[in-house]
Amino acid sequence: MEEKTKRTVVIPGEVLAKGEDYLPGEGTEKIGKEIIAIKYGLSEEANKLVKVIPLSGVYQPRKGNIIIGKVENITFYGWAIDIDSAEGAFLPLQEIPGYVDKDGLREIFDIGEMVVAKILDVNGRGIDLTTKSRGLGRIDEGLIVKVNSSKVPRIIGKEGSMISLIKEGSGCEVTVGQNGLIWIKGDKVEDELLAKGAINFITEKSFSSGLTGEVEEWFKKEKGGNK
């Protein structure tokens, strides 16, 4: 059984746990017998693993993440994509589905266009992307909303419960990039704004439990008033 201690806000330098058998997880460091927070966030302990969940900060790219980015530059080998992280990302020619003419890069993704891609690898050279799977590729139309990447787990929810609620409540397709960019596409602009409003509502709320219920209430109120 997993034991979780109540989450508390911690600041860098705070001692989170003392003892030989505690292990330093994400956002912490072990110095001697003490686990120290090295980031501002919520501390959490489960089975002696102590970690700090950041509340803010620039997106930390991870292999396998789905992200949304903007085409910044086109080279002979592919597209340089801005994904709002410290490091730049690159989508090589070989990682596009189907055959691509070396001279036809601009027609596939032009500078300034938005794309949904998956992170293949994060290494010394940078971040490598692919659009070879389903659901990836160019964003043709819709709203792009930007939230801090630390809020993304909240927007997706446990096993996708929150994102399903947003989709059902607004009737829109919603694609969440782990880097905090979210693509909303609906039949009507009103529906898209409803999804956007729900996302803003969630990001403004604290890390309270029962947020799913609150969001359900929010949708009822918003849709009830708009008839």
Place this chain on the structure above:
Amino acid sequence: MAKDFKRPDGRGVEDIRPMKAEVGVVPNADGSAMFSFGNTIAIAAVYGPKKMHPQHQQDPKKGTLRCNYNMISFSVTDRIRPGPSRRSTEISKITEWALEPVLMIKNYQNMVIDVHINIIQADASTRCAGINAAALALAHAGIPMRDIVSSVSIGKLDKQLVVDVDKDEEDWEEGEGATDIPITMTSSERLTHIQLDGKISNDELKQVLELAKKATKKVYEVQKKALKESLEVKE
């Protein structure tokens, strides 16, 4: 002696002016904060980590902290002409050195973390307020750091040591005049910054360090509270 000494604003010799701190004051920034000692008000905003430009300033071995300290024209009685000065350039560097020892940015090769500090209202100890705001803004931005740093000025007015020097005290002329010593420490009492202008003995300096230990802890409590009570985490 100490108890009879009259500071211009009536404070006790070890009293810091009322402090205020708040994070999130610049919504656009990755992290931001304001910090004030009485009438000295500083705001700081952090943008980064991000790719360093210009490219020739990139450090392939570690990330770079880049601080930019500036006083706004109407923060002081004699208007400051807009633009950098030698003083603000020096304080920018001092601020970097005060913060770097606690930052863990070795893994941000070729990247930069920009910290912009502006003094809105000046009543001495501006660099200390700036460092305090910058430390908060860096934590608020989620930058990995071993500790928060806290800064305060210790002064010697003629022969009397005082904590948190204001403008009237900076201009003290009686006897040996004013000695101004801004100091920055981590919460585990490690010194990251010290400067001195004036005239003081080594023995007195040891007392200064003791006073600084106590005073920076008080500053730390204010900084800690600002981060913990930030709106974003209200339960």
Place this chain on the structure above:
Amino acid sequence: METPNSTGDRIAQYLKDGKRFDGRKPGEFREIFVETGVSKKAEGSARVRIGKTEVIVGVKMDVGAPYPDSPNKGNLMVTSELLPLSSSRFESGPPKFPAIELGRLVDRGIRESKFVDFKKLCIKEGEKVWTVFVDIYTINHDGNLLDAAAIGALVALKTAKIPKYDGETGKVIYGEYGDEMMPVSKEIPIVTTVHRIGDSILVDPTLEEEDISEARVTIGGSCEGKVFSMQKGDSGDLSIEEMHKILELSENVRKEVFSKIDKFFK
């Protein structure tokens, strides 16, 4: 990151129906918040927030020689800094065109309206006059910095006190004030900018809206319908009909903006 094209398209689409993302009508401003006393060292100062956009403005005064072509008038100097603190889009360094333009547009709004009576700022004709410095600093950029700066300059000037001046030494005694306030006229200039996006005319754009604005006209005028200054910016063009709409909208909006700051003018 600049506003994505897809979002820009949506903004324009919505505007065709007279709607905006935050529920405002095209002629509506976001919530305006104004307070004075930003810095006790300034002769006058104001903080203005329009939505999430924030700007601070300070007034400082000094005594010096008048300009040769106005020997009996005080001087005005408006500068503006787009602080890198306020947006990742701004860099450190000497002011570039947007900062210079902002300063000049606010300057025009004050100068041409004759809001400040510069003749009353003359101490000795041909020799000593007051120079009024108006310094604008951006704190958070979410669109429409210009209108925020103009409101700030107006309120900072209205509430500014004139420092004491020692005629014998020729020195200003800063920090000491008599009862003298900045000499201002009763005709109050409000500066607002109207934008064109596609066929829609709107005021107070957010940053996203400003990114897709094609043309804009900054107009300084009174609530009684007089226009003192005007400048069209950006590379789009405007039809005569659109200009009529812009003039009308600007006049209406001035009244709305003034109602948010009238407490400083009572």
